Amino acid sequence: MRIAVIGAGYVGLVAAACLSRSGHEVVCIEKDEGKLAELQDGRLPFYEAGLAEIFTAGVGKGSLHFSSEVAACLDAEVVMIAVGTPARPDGRIDLSQIYGAVSRIVEQARFPQLIVMKSTVPPGFGENLKARLLSRAGVPLTYLANPEFLREGSAVRDWYYPDRIVIGGDQELAVAKLARLYADIDAPVVTMDVGSAEMVKYAANAFLATKISFINEIANLCELVGADILPVARAVGMDRRIGGEFLQAGLGYGGSCFPKDTCGLDFVSTCNGYAFNLLKAVIEVNNRQRVLALRKLRGMLGTLHDKTVCVLGLAFKPGTDDIRESPALDIINLLLDEGVKIRVYDPLAMKNAQRLLPPEVYSASGTMAALEGCHALLVATAWPEFTGLDWTAVKELMRPPRLVLDGRNCLPAEEIIKNGLVYQGVGRPAKP
Ligand code: NAD
Structure with a gap:
């Protein structure tokens, strides 16, 4: 054709x-x-x-x-x-x-x-x-x-x-x-019919976003009761009625689809006189998840204004250079507001991110260069190259308290702790 x-x-x-x-x-x-x-x-x-x-x-x-x-x-x-x-x-x-x-x-x-x-x-x-x-x-x-x-x-x-x-x-x-x-x-x-096909797309994305926000809520609760979200999510996802996909706790969803499609469906609901409360909560939880990262950094570093934080991962997920609605960018802006110095690196998204990031953010040429002199590291995108870092070398490059905030629960927690760094995941006990 x-x-x-x-x-x-x-x-x-x-x-x-x-x-x-x-x-x-x-x-x-x-x-x-x-x-x-x-x-x-x-x-x-x-x-x-x-x-x-x-x-x-x-x-x-x-x-x-x-x-x-x-x-x-x-x-x-x-x-x-x-x-x-x-x-x-x-x-x-x-x-x-x-x-x-x-x-x-x-x-x-x-x-x-x-x-x-x-x-x-x-x-x-x-x-x-x-x-x-x-x-x-x-x-x-x-x-x-x-x-x-x-x-x-x-x-x-x-x-x-x-x-x-x-x-x-x-x-x-x-x-x-x-x-x-x-x-x-x-x-x-x-x-x-046409209207139903249009609804399929919104319903599918809203449901996937709901799974993400749901597991993030369970993760937040895990932190309060001392449970570990990793085995919890794995076992919950093994139930075939639920399925394991989209049950990874972290900084929340981003990208060009879920944020706009959830808000779009909420808007359609409101226009039709329907309060889609579940969807509103999904959106609110997702927004809150980004702020939680800031609160964790503040809680563990004390004052933020004299600190340097390395953010690894700027794309909204691994495998893409797309930074639209990326949680990393929101968190960077929140940290900048607190006077934090930021150093960043992403394997694919540097060019796109540099168009949006303020000039005071230091764009490094690689992972190790980004880590130099940082008090804390935030991993915001689960790129495979971040999971296999040489943590002994990372320790040498960073400054105390050498906090590693694993925003995607993708890092080897035990190895990081063994190397003398402080590890904090999402929904995980301080020392898993
Ligand atoms: P995009 O913004 O990456 O690309 C859209 C392109 O259309 C842009 O390059 C723009 O310049 C071009 N364009 C706009 N008006 C034009 C015109 N009149 N003539 C020629 N070009 C024009 O968007 P995308 O991510 O590819 O998404 C497209 C649509 O598909 C959106 O509705 C999105 O919600 C949906 N969608 C996206 C994804 C995804 O993963 N990105 C997945 C499923 C559905």
């Missing part, structure tokens, strides 16, 4: 590259000139495992093209919308990128097309868009909701091995045509 993907972000670029590998003719439209220049130059604008090879192959065989012009998608049978839907400060979802892209298609469409929404949009949005905008096109444009569930860090793998493919639409032929696009992917296709 001839396919157009609008938006070359994490979702759009992965979709475009993988669809080109599946034998489709794909044009990916990106309005950001910098990103487009990189793509047209054969470079990826962000890191995603396994994407470079598929991207290079697609460009090489001429089945993956890039353009800034929405007009470039006029010949496509399927137009996928994968533009950003960020949250506004009040929690409402900013849908302007979608309106921007879709109105151009409506103005220019010259033969019937499938408009496939991969961006995450609030339940009810698709029907509204159909009535308000798509109906104005001079040719029939059929709308389908096709929410995306891939995760940054494993996006390519998730594209090929999803748990399910959700398609929302009321025209059987159109739904079947989109399902054919995924014919080489071995996953159940679940079809429903």
Whole structure:
């Protein structure tokens, strides 16, 4: 098929590259000139495992093209919308990128097309868009909701091995045509109406966020009663009705999806006169978890203003260079407000973080360089290279009290303590 993907972000670029590998003719439209220049130059604008090879192959065989012009998608049978839907400060979802892209298609469409929404949009949005905008096109444009569930860090793998493919639409032929696009992917296709498909995405993310906040609440309670969250979470997760994923206690969730999708669903609930109290608590617990890290550092270091803290890990999770809504950045800002000197390092996200971090934050060239002269270390992202540090060397580099705050419970606690450093995890006894 001839396919157009609008938006070359994490979702759009992965979709475009993988669809080109599946034998489709794909044009990916990106309005950001910098990103487009990189793509047209054969470079990826962000890191995603396994994407470079598929991207290079697609460009090489001429089945993956890039353009800034929405007009470039006029010949496509399927137009996928994968533009950003960020949250506004009040929690409402900013849908302007979608309106921007879709109105151009409506103005220019010259033969019937499938408009496939991969961006995450609030339940009810698709029907509204159909009535308000798509109906104005001079040719029939059929709308389908096709929410995306891939995760940054494993996006390519998730594209090929999803748990399910959700398609929302009321025209059987159109739904079947989109399902054919995924014919080489071995996953159940679940079809429903547009609004329900939109709700699946929000419900799934809200549920995963709930698991994270729930285990963080249990972790906080573990600290008070002297229990250890690691065996607790492991054993709880072994119950197949619960499952072990998303039961890692820590600094809470971040990234471009969970924070905005939980707030977005809360906003939709409020607009519909419903107080989604469980979701409100999930959001509050997540925000509080970042402040707890600051309180722990203050509690163990005493006054903070004359201290130097090393923050290892800036990406919102390992395997990505994405720093959107990263807990590390919030905690750094809280520490700066207290007069703490900050030294940071991340294996992939330094370039992105430097755009956001204030100039007084010292960006180190590596883990050991970041640790020099620090009173405390906060590990904010569970990158594998932080777990295998030489703790004897770390001790030499740090200044007393040599506190290690393991914000992701990913470090070897006993080894750290054995080497004469002070270890503190999340939901763990002081000396596990
Ligand atoms: P992103 O911000 O990384 O990328 C969006 C891209 O769209 C940007 O490069 C932007 O310049 C481009 N764009 C915006 N308007 C355009 C237009 N009119 N023409 C051409 N390009 C345009 O976003 P993302 O992380 O890829 O997410 C996209 C959507 O998918 C969001 O709704 C998000 O919630 C959802 N989603 C994201 C993930 C994820 O892990 N990132 C997973 C599942 C779903």
